[in-house]
Amino acid sequence: MAKAKTNTEDYLRMYRQMVRIRTFEDNANQLYLNAKMPGLTHMYSGEEAVAVGICEALTDDDRITSTHRGHGHCVAKGANFKEMFCELLGKEEGYCRGKGGSMHIADQSHGNLGANAIVGGSMGIATGSALRAKLLGQDDVTVCFFGDGATAQGLLYEVMNMAALWNLPVIYACENNGYSEYTKTEEIAAGSITARAEAFGIEAFKVDGQDVLAVNELTQKLVARCRKGEGPFFIELETYRYHGHHVGDINREYYRTKDEEKSWKEDRDPIVRFRGYLVEQGIATEDELEAMNAEIAKDASEAVAYAEQAAYPDGSEVNMHVYAD
Amino acid sequence: MAKAKTNTEDYLRMYRQMVRIRTFEDNANQLYLNAKMPGLTHMYSGEEAVAVGICEALTDDDRITSTHRGHGHCVAKGANFKEMFCELLGKEEGYCRGKGGSMHIADQSHGNLGANAIVGGSMGIATGSALRAKLLGQDDVTVCFFGDGATAQGLLYEVMNMAALWNLPVIYACENNGYSEYTKTEEIAAGSITARAEAFGIEAFKVDGQDVLAVNELTQKLVARCRKGEGPFFIELETYRYHGHHVGDINREYYRTKDEEKSWKEDRDPIVRFRGYLVEQGIATEDELEAMNAEIAKDASEAVAYAEQAAYPDGSEVNMHVYAD
Amino acid sequence: MREITLSQAVNEALAEEMRRDPTTFILGEDVAEAGTPFKVLSGLVEEFGTARVIDTPISEPGFMGLAVGAAMTGARPIVDLMFGDFIFLIMDQLCNQAAKIHYMSGGKLNVPLVLRTNMGATRRSAAQHSQSLQALVAHIPGVKVAMPSSAYEAKGLLKTAIRDNNPVVIFEDKLMYQDKAPVPEEEYLIPFGVANVKREGSDITLIATSSMVQVAEKAAATLAKEGIECEVIDPRTIVPLDEATLIASVKKTSRAIVIDEGHQSYGVTSEIASRLNEKAFYYLDAPVVRMGAMDVPIPFSPALEDLTVPTPEAVADMARKLCAGDMIHAA
Amino acid sequence: MREITLSQAVNEALAEEMRRDPTTFILGEDVAEAGTPFKVLSGLVEEFGTARVIDTPISEPGFMGLAVGAAMTGARPIVDLMFGDFIFLIMDQLCNQAAKIHYMSGGKLNVPLVLRTNMGATRRSAAQHSQSLQALVAHIPGVKVAMPSSAYEAKGLLKTAIRDNNPVVIFEDKLMYQDKAPVPEEEYLIPFGVANVKREGSDITLIATSSMVQVAEKAAATLAKEGIECEVIDPRTIVPLDEATLIASVKKTSRAIVIDEGHQSYGVTSEIASRLNEKAFYYLDAPVVRMGAMDVPIPFSPALEDLTVPTPEAVADMARKLCAGDMIHAA
């Protein structure tokens, strides 16, 4: 656990955001189980410290690109429950007017350039956003989230090469949760992930993705250096997804043990750890945190109720937004 | 220069093959200048020690994949002048019945899987050939030739990852001639090329591509290790192309100096160096080598004359070979 | 006859061909223990081992490239591409390499590989997991394209594909994996380029691919009650295309609708309609009508997605208009 | 009016728009000092510097991805893709990303980028450097596709493309870079979706794209001497397609040939022919005929390559047959 800080407000916001993600996912999972959600979805539960640790080091002007497992990034970058649940259910008031759904969810107004259903599909987008910043003399930074499995996409090496050549303000954030669908990372990734970035002349870091403060501290440093033109950077975040690859992936024993899941959940949960730290450091009491949890739970169920009642887009929308004016 | 060997026959064959490549290219260039060759072509002159050093370490069962700069690989892997010139001129007796031309030239019967006009386009093919060898229990090795510029194609990292994971008998041979078209390699390649291979857990080597014996010795070792299941390997070969990027690239001063060209040609020519060595070691006399050169020159001009007279494919061939039976 | 699902039919075809030919192997993401997310390949790794049922990293261009190289040198790879939408990632290997190598080598090299992938919307998977991209592949000479419309078709076409000496792309409809159909126990193959007349009729020809065959059959059943007799034809392969059967039918019925789940514009229906117009022009009593997916990215919301694909009702409506002689299109 | 080459016209369009809009920039291989292998961009780096005329590594998917991200966040990238054949490498970024982002985001994000690339055979460049792949892009909703047929068109369409808020792909014919045409000194734009009637005529409509416009015009000149008056129309953009102008012409002439240099099957000509058949059916006196490139990989040998593309002679022959009322296709 990283060393204490005095910024209570920041800490409480990080805690809140992590709980909001967990709560969002629990509700989303329930919607799926109740057959109220169209399609499938990929839960971010267990990885909250990654999205929150990173996004709390960013401003609203900074951009992120997200993945198929994108609810966490979306919440962490400032989205509201209401528009998120509406999107999840394909309703008109969703962030994408119901056209995107879980795999394309994003609060674009907070700099989220979108979740992406093509693994690795946003690596170019993130790097291009950084190129734009450099070109137009803007000082925002872009964070590109992707999984360990996505490191198998050649696109990553193409864009890291350009980012390194041109010193672009982009941070590649590899969420290594140990699995690519139903396959262990070690079976599909040879060598070392950070060495791959280093081979392109990119400074690379490995950090405990369950430690929100460690993630946040490192990111703050790297964001500041990016703003000074010292980018790009690469971070490998060691983390774990609690659920299956997607909500329908229930019987998982053939690719990972229940013991393994248990040990991550019981010994390394990012929220439990951070909560213990907050109480221990006297930043908040158990009661205060419980109250916060309850408030978030209430927010979520209200948003779910709202979304369930909300209207679907009108049929005429099917032809809208194919082309911009 | 690597240390002497006693195998006179091998050495003379290496010398002969290098001269054959140079002679082929001189004739091809002349055909272009005389407007006798359709389209454009990329000369291999200057890089002979790479193709010959490597291919002389291979058997006919071993495979190679070649590039847009593929005449050298084609000759080195055992092709004849006659079918090569016929191909260059689009004649029926060409290796590809005139359908391929310079950018797809290959003597397929000697294990050349084809030149490729997509930069990096054959990296998958070479690795797949190696996968086939492993799958079918065959002990041949595949060499994948590509340029420094091609290291910017993400495909390379995808296939190196798989080759490393599965220990495939493939050697990635990066012909670093310092340029990717009209751009210096250092402007388009960040970090270190060999480190990129190493990051995937692949043993990587750097060798003087103008020293045919050094290239050949290293390749022999790696081929033997590949056959024992210790592949894949990566070799970066430092070399230089004497001509422009293609035959039409005449005024080159804006991207490289005449001095630079001169120093490579005068101080590091692979044929001149090897010739000096052969004479010095008493392996052949100047006269013998001159006689060999003359014989090759004669072969080439006869082949050119033959190809010029040879028939074009009949129009009905246009529809043939779209699908195999 | 026993009935099995399309998924089982594919699985059987693979198992039979892999038993028959030791040079065949499967390459793709989560194809081994997981048997793919659609579970189509379950059990194969147990029989053939991980040497022949190979889990790859998420490197579509890469493993497609490997398949091309393996095919060129004596193996018969069967590539599993998890979603048809990912075909955009492997277009270079498929279209610049696999499709052209036989031709560019003057017939000296072959690329006998099969790419199994899928198509089909209305699974609430949004724009990047719902496309039906068969037209793109069909446009490139050197590749064959099969579109099975049932478990029976899937098995017979896949076995033929595996034995073909060319690159073949098979688009399976991902919503049909659990659909059952009678499939004989005995071995059979379905030749490429031979259309299947699913239903005979004299009033109008409905030419439909893949899942749209069911749509056409439903429309035909409805219309039969109204006295309109549809001939329903499944081309089975769009490359090669059995033009003769299609043209003969249209000469008989004088009307046609072509239905495919790919986007309508610059799509499969345009090609088939054009050929009918060119080659049966003087027999036509009405314009050949195309019905493809709307020219929009497939939306997530069920309220929108269902509007994008042809339905039996829409097909029946159109057929009625054509048979009534309405000049539906001409202004 | 002064005459300039197509290459100069493109160069001028880029320079003018880059002066006008500081968020525009060029991204591609050897675009800066080299000005591309075709020398189309010569001089631009001198005016705009290497910050806005950016030489990339040989990473087509990568720099296309960068362009998408830059476009989404406030810049207007102009991508230079050296050969149209390389579009296979960037299909995912173009078709799964750029084309769909506006829609998938419910209209919140835009992707105003231009991809300039080329097409055209008979340059003896063989199968991987000679393709005309416009049909592939046109099939994907969300992208616009322009096909300039002269220096004048190239300049006006490119300027419009750069100002458009959507991804636009422009296919320039690589054999036309040195072709001259009158181009005004004053600024002008050519709107998308407005076809250009190049020549009026009453007997048959020749609809042709890009270099095929010249082919059609040559055929028309020959035929005029024989008393056959062709209407020659250049759609300019195939997405959006100015259907109305094409249909109006065919209603007048009752006959049409559609000519495009892409492969014929599942190609551009099929789409246009289908629309004419659907919407002008009752006015047609003969089948609409498609003339595309042969369905073969483009061969290297001049003896073969020249056979693969439509020629003025072939177009004229076909037009004669159609006008003579020969039932050329129907058996």
Ligand SMILES: Cc1ncc(C[n+]2csc(CCOP(=O)(O)OP(=O)(O)O)c2C)c(N)n1
């Ligand atoms: C290009 C592409 N290939 C395959 C898939 C199917 N797929 C979706 S998620 C996934 C695994 C991704 O693993 P990772 O990058 O580690 O992310 P995680 O799911 O673990 O967060 C795969 C293979 C896809 N969506 N896109």
Ligand SMILES: Cc1ncc(C[n+]2csc(CCOP(=O)(O)OP(=O)(O)O)c2C)c(N)n1
């Ligand atoms: C995918 C692709 N992009 C671009 C090109 C155009 N091109 C042909 S050769 C070349 C440079 C290749 O450089 P390198 O790999 O170093 O090989 P060299 O020419 O130096 O031998 C380029 C950019 C191509 N043929 N294919």
Ligand SMILES: [Mg+2]
């Ligand atoms: Mg993962």
Ligand SMILES: [Mg+2]
């Ligand atoms: Mg080079």
